[in-house]
Amino acid sequence: MGQIHVLPAHIQNKIAAGEVVERPSSIVKEIVENSLDAGSTVVEVFIKNSGMESIKVVDNGHGIDYEDRTLLFERHATSKIDTAYELFEIRSLGFRGEALASIGAVSKVTLESMQGDSTPFKIVYSGGKYDEDTVWHERRGTIIEIEDLFFNTPARLKYIKNLRTEAGKIIDIMQRMALNYPEVSFRLVFDGKDRFKTTGNGNLKEVINILYGIQVSSNTLEVHAESPDYTIDGYIVRPEVTRSNRNYINLSINNRHVRHFKLSQSIINAYHTLQPKDKYPLAFLNIRMDPKLIDVNVHPSKVEVKLSKETELLKLMEAAVKEALMETELIPEVAHRKPKQQKPEQSAIDFTERHDKIREHIDTYEPPARQLPKQTFTEPRKETEKEQMTRRRVTEKPETTYTSPFKQTEKIQPQPKQKDTPSFAGHEPLPEKEKLPYLEIIGQLHGTYIIMQNETGMYLMDQHAAQERIKYEYIYANIIKEADGIPLLIPYTFEFSFDDVITIDEKLAELQSLGFDIEKSGIKQYTVSRYPSWIKADNPEEDINDLIDFISQTDNFDVKKYREEMSIMMSCKQSIKANHYLDKNQMAALLEELGKCYSPYTCPHGRPVIIHMTTYEIERLFNRIMK
Incomplete structure (x- = not known):
């Protein structure tokens, strides 16, 4: 007698619930x-009780037709697709027809709904069986309540973590929904207390403020990019606002929240050197594309997706975020912190502009009489001072030579940016734009910080971080020159083990891209006739041997990453240190070089190079402004 048989529907639904219904969220x-x-x-x-006691959802949607009520808890019953072809162009959030059947198999569900002029109804479905089916009160939309979750699956009930964790998961889900649909009003209530409520007016920045606060929303930068296949819209947050994990990178595709490691990494790459190590940015970005280019039918949760033309999208995403960052002055400001008891009530906020309490007063603030006239900042009093002051608006100048403790007899030739200027570190050249404001150098603090001013207030520049950024960009640009290198009259010959030979043979092209001329000269021997100019040790033969050995033992050697690490290390070692006093010419030269950098706001480790303290804030500290 045969042993194979079809499982009853209620068992099938419990099995499906294991994938679809993992937890209350x-x-x-x-x-x-x-x-x-x-x-x-x-x-x-x-x-109620983090969802273990009750989950109730009330909406004003088009509701469910009375005739469809008997199919609500059937597996694979859906109104969202009709043919197999539609699986390749999903335009709705749900489509599998498994959710209600799975939920009803492990809980008690009460559902009330009405569609248009059809008969309103109420259904009670518990543990896979109908308990009640009646005509109900007229109310357009749907109300669904899930109670006693996992009452008949004790193993899953035991798996549930503490209630605080489950509540956090629900909040996270609802926040992402609100971010993806700013035109919908969402309200989340825990045990009778509102957690958040959005207005549904379509203003994403307002939603960000409600969910993450004024510090995040006031530091957002708009992102927009298009290609023939993709459109990216949304906001990123300035680099000075960070988080300790990447969970705050909110990505959606066609308004569906997705988890995609490579897309998140492309955003992190765009912030490269603008944030400290182990810190991550905040982003709220939606990608619009033809549904045919995405497969959401990967997992029942529909969060993991597969993309067509993924490489093109990754490049567009990174370029869009970089452009938004590089078009903005990223000098952090020292904000005045008010005592908590003095914090004013805020009745309304205009989210179309950056709302920084400091900036609100700058334009209207009238400086006291003792302050220098404005023209002293824009027009020097004497010609001799003009030569000493740093001007960010660089023009063609004759070649000059200066000596300083951080560069010995180095020639500085200012070169205005042009459209055909090579890009740095893989960055595409951006339109010519002044990245630093005009700054007048005043002096030096503790041989470490350069004090500067302009009409908006005082600036402090970390001299080590500034030159670290200058040298980092210079060294990286030189390391990537394949033709750059030092020829050897007598080539070095190296011998490796048979195990390493196979790996080195595979990575000869990578070694050559670093500036080596290396050829195989025997069964286990390799000859180097040229090595990179950035290897400047007393014993280059030892360094070359160590580098080749390192590459041969690295499974996933990344040339770009190696260049990056080498550039950061060398720039840090070669830069001017703290407690080193400079004269005004040396400070001016340092500031001028910094202004030519692609990203002059942070050192390669992500620390700020310049910080700004407004005149308004200085006046507050001296109680000249009592607001």
Whole structure:
């Protein structure tokens, strides 16, 4: 007698629930997605005991037809697709038809709905069985409540973590929904207390403020980029605002939240050297594309996706974020911190502009009589001082020579940016723009910080960080020159083990891209006739041997990453240190070189090079402004 048989429907649903309904937040996600697919403009979610006691979702969508009520808890019953072809161009958030069947198999579900002029109804479905099916009160939209989650699956109930963790997961899901649909009003209530509520007016920046606060929303930078296949819109946050993990990189595709490591990494790469190590940016970006270019049918959660033309999208994303960052002055400001008790109530905020409490007063602030007239900042009093002052608006100048403790008899030839200027470190050249404001050098503090001023206030520049950035960009630009190198009259010959020979043979091209002329001269021997000019040790033969050995033992050697690490290390070692006093000419030369950098705002480690303290803030510290 045969042993194979088809499992009953209620067992099938419990099995499916293991993938679809992992925890309370999974239920919230599935039900809210159904509300959004139903065209809801208002979605309210009520949670009791972190979802273990009750999850209730109320929406004003188009509702469910009375005739369809008997199919609601059937597996693979859906109104969102009709043919197999539609799986290749999914335009709705849900489509698998598994959510309600899986939820109903492990909980008690009460559902009320009405569509248009059809009959309103109420259904109670518990543990895979109908308990009640009645005509109900008229109310357009749907109300669904899930109670006693996992009451009949004790193993899954035991798996649930502490209630605080589950609450955090639900909040995260709802925040991402609100960010993806700013035109929908969301309300989240925990045990009778509102956690957040959005207005649904379509203003993404306002949603960011509600969810993350004024510090984040006031530091956002708009991002927009287009290609024939993709459009990217949204906001990123200035580099001085960071987080300790990448969970704050919010990515969506066609308004569907997705997790995509490579896309997140492309955003992190765009912030390269603008943030400290182990710190991550905040981003709120949506990608629009033809649904045919994305496969969301990878996992029941529909968060993991596969993309066509992925490489093109990664390049567009990184370039879009870089452009937004490089078109903005990224000098952080020292903000005045008010005592908590003096914090004013804020009734309304205009989110179309950056709302920094400091900047609100700069334009209207009238400096006291003792302050130098404005023209002293823009027009020097004497011609001799003009030569000493740093001017960011660089023009053609004759070649000059100066000596300083951080560069010995180095020639500085200012070169204005042109459209055909080579890009630095893989960055595309941007339109010519002044990246630093005009600054007048005043002096030096503790042989470490250069004090400067202009009409907006005082600036402090870290001389070590400034030259570290200058040298980093210079060294990196020279390391990537394949033809650059030092020829050897007598070539070096190296011998390696048979195990290393196979690897070195595979990586000869990578060694040559670093500036080596290296050829195989025997079964285990290699001859080097040219080595990179940036290897300046007393014993270059030893350094070359160590480098080849390092590359041969590295499974995933990345030439770009190696150049990067080498450039950072060399720039740090060669830069001027703290407690080293400079004269005014040397300070001016340093500032002028910094102004030519692609990104003059941070050192290669992500520390700020220049910070700004406004005149308004200085006056506050001396109690000249009592506001």
